[in-house]
Amino acid sequence: VFGPDRDLLEVVANHTRFFAHESCGFCTPCRVGTRLQRDIVSKFQRGEGTSDDLAQLRALTQLMKGTSHCGLGQTAGNTVVDTLKDFAEMYRLRISGA
Amino acid sequence: MRNTIDIDGQVVPFGDGQTIMQAAEAAGIYIPHLCYDPSVSPAGNCRLCVVSLGGRQVASCTTQAAEGQQIVSQSPDLLDTRRQLTRMLFIEGNHFCPSCEKSGSCRLQAMAYELKVLNFEYPQLWPDREMDASHPDVLLDRDRCILCGLCVRASHELDGKAVFELGGRGVSTRLMVNSPTGRLAESEIARNDKAVAICPVGALLPKRRAFAVPIGQRKYDLRTIAGRAKAH
Numbered sequence: 001v002f003g004p005d006r007d008l009l010e011v012v013a014n015h016t017r018f019f020a021h022e023s024c025g026f027c028t029p030c031r032v033g034t035r036l037q038r039d040i041v042s043k044f045q046r047g048e049g050t051s052d053d054l055a056q057l058r059a060l061t062q063l064m065k066g067t068s069h070c071g072l073g074q075t076a077g078n079t080v081v082d083t084l085k086d087f088a089e090m091y092r093l094r095i096s097g098a
Numbered sequence: 099m100r101n102t103i104d105i106d107g108q109v110v111p112f113g114d115g116q117t118i119m120q121a122a123e124a125a126g127i128y129i130p131h132l133c134y135d136p137s138v139s140p141a142g143n144c145r146l147c148v149v150s151l152g153g154r155q156v157a158s159c160t161t162q163a164a165e166g167q168q169i170v171s172q173s174p175d176l177l178d179t180r181r182q183l184t185r186m187l188f189i190e191g192n193h194f195c196p197s198c199e200k201s202g203s204c205r206l207q208a209m210a211y212e213l214k215v216l217n218f219e220y221p222q223l224w225p226d227r228e229m230d231a232s233h234p235d236v237l238l239d240r241d242r243c244i245l246c247g248l249c250v251r252a253s254h255e256l257d258g259k260a261v262f263e264l265g266g267r268g269v270s271t272r273l274m275v276n277s278p279t280g281r282l283a284e285s286e287i288a289r290n291d292k293a294v295a296i297c298p299v300g301a302l303l304p305k306r307r308a309f310a311v312p313i314g315q316r317k318y319d320l321r322t323i324a325g326r327a328k329a330h
Binding site: 020021022023024025026027028029031032033034035036039056059060063066067068069 | 187
């Protein structure tokens with residue numbers, strides 16, 4: 001639970017940094033996926049996201065969930081998936097030029 | 099019939115202890131893979147060989163075949179999954195096919211052709227990776243390494259050495275050389291080691307053999323990675 005004064009995207013970004021750091025590097029989807037996820041979310045933080053990035057973020061999190069070797073990679077995208085679903089506006093507002 | 103599994107509607111027999119991949123290969127069914135080689139133990143890290151089993155995706159090289167399994171290997175979703183994984187392997191390294199000695203016999207390149215990966219989609223990570231040209235007979239170009247660990251396993255299991263290990267973590271994982279200096283020159287590697295030959299890409303190469311087989315006549319110039327003859 002986060003208070004109304006918190007920037008939810010910063011919370012999400014923090015999670016993605018955490019998972020990019022924690023990935024052990026054994027399997028492809030988690031090793032590369034956690035890094036790409038971190039980079040894309042940080043683009044939105046800078047207000048430089050695109051609608052293509054949104055689609056890529058969805059595909060990426062689905063790939064990590066479906067194909068990662070262990071639970072870390074399979075759940076590393078949960079925060080992103082949930083906020084894309086329940087707080088889609090947060091991302092849309094930070095699409096470049098929005 | 100006992101001891102059979104179903105792969106894409108085809109009945110496939112399997113032996114005791116066989117994995118889905120082994121059963122498929124024995125039946126002449128190709129499941130895309132990069133980190134699997136029948137001569138060493140499986141690892142399951144590239145994830146290209148994922149198949150759908152009971153609503154889950156599992157690596158066929160590390161999952162044991164069991165009576166009655168209904169397996170899907172060829173589907174639009176799995177093709178897309180394998181394309182994405184192949185793209186990831188490209189963008190996390192530094193791969194320049196036109197100037198690579200391995201072009202034409204590289205399994206990563208051949209996989210991209212097989213799956214019709216026409217773009218990278220993701221941004222290139224352009225990692226900083228160290229080249230090791232210290233050894234008189236063997237070159238290690240980490241830019242081309244896909245971290246499949248085949249050399250690690252081959253060195254242990256086939257060469258009876260322990261020249262390689264994967265070190266570091268996450269996307270910073272690198273192939274490390276077990277020697278006092280960390281360089282190949284001071285390691286136990288030899289030109290004819292299986293660890294060198296097994297490299298699916300151009301990361302480990304025997305020196306001075308670069309173009310012994312001309313471009314155009316190489317392994318995947320003649321056949322696809324799935325084993326089909328190529329039309330010329």
